[in-house]
Structure formats: C-alpha cells, structure tokens
Amino acid sequence: MxxxxxxxxxxxxxxxxxxxxxxxxxxxxxxxxxxxxxxxxxxxxxxxxxxxxxxxxxxxxxxxxxxxxxxxxxxxxxxxxxxxxxxxxxxxxxxxxxxxxxxxxxxxxxxLAQFERDLIRERTGAGLAAAAARGRKGGRRAVVTPEKLTRAKILIAEGFNVREAAGRIKVGKSALYRALAEEKAKGD
Incomplete structure (x- = not known):
C-alpha cells in the first residue's frame, strides 16, 4: 500500500x-x-x-x-x-x-452526520410551521408591491408595454409579468 x-x-x-x-x-x-x-x-x-x-x-x-x-x-x-x-x-x-x-x-x-442533517431538517420544518401559524410567510419580500402593481396596470392601460411599465416602477419585467399573472390567476 x-x-x-x-x-x-x-x-x-x-x-x-x-x-x-x-x-x-x-x-x-x-x-x-x-x-x-x-x-x-x-x-x-x-x-x-x-x-x-x-x-x-x-x-x-x-x-x-x-x-x-x-x-x-x-x-x-x-x-x-x-x-x-x-x-x-x-x-x-x-x-x-x-x-x-x-x-x-x-x-x-x-x-452522526446524517442524524445532524435530519435534526436540522426537522427544526427548519417546525420553525416554518410555527411561522405560518402566526401568519408569517417565508422567502424574500415581493418586489412588486400592491401599489407598484396598481401603477403598472395604469401605465399598461395608457399604452405602455410591460417592459416600459416595469422600468417606470423600477422592477424587473419578469417580476412584473409574474405579479400580473398571479393577480390574473387570483381573479379567475
């Protein structure tokens, strides 16, 4: 050897x-x-x-x-x-x-390493469940706030395309598309 x-x-x-x-x-x-x-x-x-x-x-x-x-x-x-x-x-x-x-x-x-990973996973799940029970949602804050979404919809109604409206309210066009789609899904 x-x-x-x-x-x-x-x-x-x-x-x-x-x-x-x-x-x-x-x-x-x-x-x-x-x-x-x-x-x-x-x-x-x-x-x-x-x-x-x-x-x-x-x-x-x-x-x-x-x-x-x-x-x-x-x-x-x-x-x-x-x-x-x-x-x-x-x-x-x-x-x-x-x-x-x-x-x-x-x-x-x-x-022992697997046990440690399982404990971390279990604690994370319990923490997320406790936060959800208190009405808190994890993840990043939405970039497109309700106010920005309202303003973007007004701009689009005035003839701006989504890219232009996103630039005016200072968000990415993908984020604005996503917010518009989510709102449409809620309305359906």
Whole structure:
C-alpha cells in the first residue's frame, strides 16, 4: 500500500511543516498541498492527490478537518475513495479505513452526520410551521408591491408595454409579468 499525503493551511502566515513532518514520519511517499480555505470547493492540491491515487493506495491527512469542508463533505470524499479501492487515514484522530475498526469509526461519523442533517431538517420544518401559524410567510419580500402593481396596470392601460411599465416602477419585467399573472390567476 502506497501512502499519499495531503496537507492544507488556510493562510500564507500558517506553516504546514508540522503536517508534512507527521505525514513523512507516517511513511508518505508523496505529499500534495494547498494553501486555501477549507470551505472553498476547489482545492487544486487535493484534486491532484485524488487524480494521483490508485487502487490500493491510502490518502493520509494530519487531521480530519484538513480534508473535508464539513462532515458530510468529508464522508462523501472518503466514501468516493473507498469506492475506488483507496484507503484513508487521519493521523491525529487515528482513523484508518483500511482496517475494520477504522471503517466502523468512520461509519459512526457518517451516522452522526446524517442524524445532524435530519435534526436540522426537522427544526427548519417546525420553525416554518410555527411561522405560518402566526401568519408569517417565508422567502424574500415581493418586489412588486400592491401599489407598484396598481401603477403598472395604469401605465399598461395608457399604452405602455410591460417592459416600459416595469422600468417606470423600477422592477424587473419578469417580476412584473409574474405579479400580473398571479393577480390574473387570483381573479379567475
């Protein structure tokens, strides 16, 4: 099994020597790196490492947060590696998906991440239902207010087209078309 390392620091003032030293001691034959925020989806060094990895290799990081933007992202990345026959190790947390115990720990992380997503979904639904019960509607405020709609209808009756009327009341023509269609639907 060939160990391939990946290190990441967020800013130029940070030093990845600690990570590189730990990966070298672990036996990594090649180390890829990024100096970029972990929250960004495109990380060139990680992309290069993922392309470089072959079946039977193992991607090694110093800590889990060096690889994933979030727990769901981390899990999907490690699962994708597993589908390719590539292992994953995190030195600090002692996770090693090439062993049965490591896979168990990682699956527990996955279950916890799914539980967290379900709780967030449940809380969001409950919050929306409570707001609706109080008469509050979510989403952005309507751009075309009732006053603007009345003014636009007067302008259209005077011979302006929808685009011109939208420009006069300072809204987009698509928003005005939508508001006119909604009003027409209510009237039908």
């Amino acid at each position: 060939t160990l391939i390392g990946y290190v990441r620091v967020s800013t130029a003032s940070q030093d990845w020597a600690l990570q590189e030293d730990a990966l070298s001691r672990a036996g990594c034959s090649k180390i890829f790196s990024d100096q970029i925020s972990g929250s960004l989806p495109e990380r060139p060094g990680l992309n290069q490492a993922l392309v470089y990895l072959r079946e039977g290799d193992c991607l090694v990081v110093w800590k889990l947060d060096r690889l994933g933007r979030s727990l769901p992202h981390l899990i999907s990345t490690v699962n994708a590696l597993g589908d390719r026959g590539v292992g994953f190790q995190s030195l600090t947390e002692g996770v090693d998906t090439s062993t049965p115990n490591g896979r168990l720990v990682f699956h527990i992380f996955g279950a």
